[in-house]
Amino acid sequence: MKWLESNLDLVWELVLAHIGLSVPPILIGFLVSIPIGWVANRYRPSRGVILVVLGLLYTVPSIPLFIFMPIFLGTPLLSPVNVVVALTIYAVALMVRTAADGLASVDDDTLLAASAMGYSGWQRFWRVELPLSGPVLLSGLRVVSASTVSLATLGVIIGVQSLGYLFTNGFQRNIPAEVITGIVATLVIAVVFDLLLVLIGRLLLPWSTPDRRRRAARRTTPALVAGGVS
Amino acid sequence: MIEFRSVTKRFPDGTVAVDSFDLVIPPRKTTVLVGSSGCGKTTLLRMINRMIDPTSGSIIIDGEDTAGLEPVKLRRRIGYVMQNSGLLPHRKVIDNVATVPILNGTPKREAREHALGLLDTVGLDRSLADKYPRQLSGGQQQRVGVARGLAADPNILLMDEPFGAVDPIVRAELQQETIRLQEGLGKTVVFVTHDIDEAFLLGHQVVILQKGGHIAQAGSPAEILAAPANDFVASFVGADKGKRALRIQRVGDRDVVVDENGTPTGVLQP
Ligand SMILES: Nc1ncnc2c1ncn2[C@@H]1O[C@H](COP(=O)(O)OP(=O)(O)OP(=O)(O)O)[C@@H](O)[C@H]1O
Numbered sequence: 001m002k003w004l005e006s007n008l009d010l011v012w013e014l015v016l017a018h019i020g021l022s023v024p025p026i027l028i029g030f031l032v033s034i035p036i037g038w039v040a041n042r043y044r045p046s047r048g049v050i051l052v053v054l055g056l057l058y059t060v061p062s063i064p065l066f067i068f069m070p071i072f073l074g075t076p077l078l079s080p081v082n083v084v085v086a087l088t089i090y091a092v093a094l095m096v097r098t099a100a101d102g103l104a105s106v107d108d109d110t111l112l113a114a115s116a117m118g119y120s121g122w123q124r125f126w127r128v129e130l131p132l133s134g135p136v137l138l139s140g141l142r143v144v145s146a147s148t149v150s151l152a153t154l155g156v157i158i159g160v161q162s163l164g165y166l167f168t169n170g171f172q173r174n175i176p177a178e179v180i181t182g183i184v185a186t187l188v189i190a191v192v193f194d195l196l197l198v199l200i201g202r203l204l205l206p207w208s209t210p211d212r213r214r215r216a217a218r219r220t221t222p223a224l225v226a227g228g229v230s
Numbered sequence: 231m232i233e234f235r236s237v238t239k240r241f242p243d244g245t246v247a248v249d250s251f252d253l254v255i256p257p258r259k260t261t262v263l264v265g266s267s268g269c270g271k272t273t274l275l276r277m278i279n280r281m282i283d284p285t286s287g288s289i290i291i292d293g294e295d296t297a298g299l300e301p302v303k304l305r306r307r308i309g310y311v312m313q314n315s316g317l318l319p320h321r322k323v324i325d326n327v328a329t330v331p332i333l334n335g336t337p338k339r340e341a342r343e344h345a346l347g348l349l350d351t352v353g354l355d356r357s358l359a360d361k362y363p364r365q366l367s368g369g370q371q372q373r374v375g376v377a378r379g380l381a382a383d384p385n386i387l388l389m390d391e392p393f394g395a396v397d398p399i400v401r402a403e404l405q406q407e408t409i410r411l412q413e414g415l416g417k418t419v420v421f422v423t424h425d426i427d428e429a430f431l432l433g434h435q436v437v438i439l440q441k442g443g444h445i446a447q448a449g450s451p452a453e454i455l456a457a458p459a460n461d462f463v464a465s466f467v468g469a470d471k472g473k474r475a476l477r478i479q480r481v482g483d484r485d486v487v488v489d490e491n492g493t494p495t496g497v498l499q500p
């Protein structure tokens with residue numbers, strides 16, 4: 001606790017850096033995955049290839065990937081862009097399968113009805129397919145978010161600031177409180193991101209989460225009515 | 231008026247679902263396509279709004295060849311009601327009904343106002359407007375489906391086994407409702423079913439189909455019952471087993487009509 005009190009500024013700075021490293025890969029990964037998932041879902045023969053190749057990407061060990069990034073990208077060695085791009089690759093690797101599954105989860109009858117009503121292909125995608133894949137996409141996004149927040153700690157290996165610094169520094173200097181602070185702070189970020197995603201889901205997909213209040217109301221209404229009568 | 235002119239549909243896998251089909255569907259009447267599973271009913275229906283394009287032949291609506299029309303625009307002026315309602319699960323009832331007019335450019339408020347009126351038309355309580363489809367019973371969903379089909383005030387309403395999945399009592403209600411709506415609004419209804427009783431109840435013109443969309447017989451229910459064209463038709467409508475054979479029994483000074491089992495079904499009016 002002592003350690004934390006005297007290093008609050010450092011921890012806060014690292015938390016912000018960590019968030020800054022994690023958010024872009026989550027968002028970009030999500031946006032990139034949807035068109036790829038759409039192609040995989042639309043052109044069935046391509047599905048297997050796309051999913052396997054991208055799935056393999058996730059198994060590329062992270063340290064070499066981080067280290068090779070500057071060589072691939074021509075970016076400066078210590079640039080956070082290296083970490084962001086590497087994390088985006090992992091995010092896409094995780095997310096594409098979910099995107100394809102999400103789009104495939106939309107009921108064929110619903111799509112057919114949408115076409116019969118006179119949605120054009122484009123309108124049908126934006127107003128029917130995408131929203132209806134929402135619940136599956138959201139579940140995938142939550143996994144990507146947790147994975148990205150955790151992987152971002154590795155940025156420290158190539159000298160990019162993140163909460164990972166607290167692990168390495170605390171370990172080298174043998175300060176357990178510093179290591180524990182790093183772990184807890186990372187977990188807190190992951191949990192807050194998850195809660196935010198769930199909240200966004202509630203707002204954007206009101207039709208998918210059976211409204212607890214309304215269900216509760218339905219359960220209690222007969223009792224109330226009965227009570228009122230007696 | 232909808233006209234099929236030697237329409238053939240061959241699917242990419244080689245299945246010939248419909249084989250040189252000719253039919254005239256009169257305006258402001260109900261035409262029922264009836265036949266057993268796989269005889270091509272759905273394929274025929276979907277060729278009218280170009281959900282499926284014929285391999286050869288043409289479909290003419292009010293003198294216009296549909297091949298020359300833009301499919302999306304064509305669909306917006308033809309109502310379509312399907313089994314299991316096909317409602318959009320993420321849109322409220324009211325928005326499901328208002329969708330087509332909005333796609334057509336009607337201002338949102340006006341479309342929703344009109345949609346509320348349509349809920350009345352199909353016998354639904356307005357309090358359902360803000361519910362999601364999954365919060366409705368099957369019969370209610372089907373009514374919403376009908377309201378949605380009517381929303382853009384189309385001349386033509388296509389209905390593909392719309393009441394196939396609801397219980398017999400609700401089904402009977404919906405059938406009566408359909409008759410009332412068709413008469414009241416003067417729509418051209420093309421209705422698909424495999425239930426001959428439903429076909430006779432709803433159809434001004436009944437078209438009995440065999441595999442490949444071959445017409446076994448087309449005519450009014452009375453014409454078909456009076457003179458089944460062949461053994462297939464006779465058996466399909468149940469005439470061969472005496473199911474449709476009613477007899478008159480004199481009881482006192484009244485004529486009582488009895489069915490093949492001798493069970494009274496009604497009294498002849500003088
Ligand atoms: N997309 C398709 N590709 C290949 N064959 C098809 C396709 N759609 C339908 N068919 C075939 O065409 C024939 C007619 O199908 P259709 O759906 O029109 O029958 P239906 O009369 O509506 O049957 P049901 O009463 O079961 O709905 C069937 O043999 C069916 O297997």
Ligand SMILES: [Mg+2]
Nearest residue numbers: 271272273390
């Ligand atoms: Mg069918």
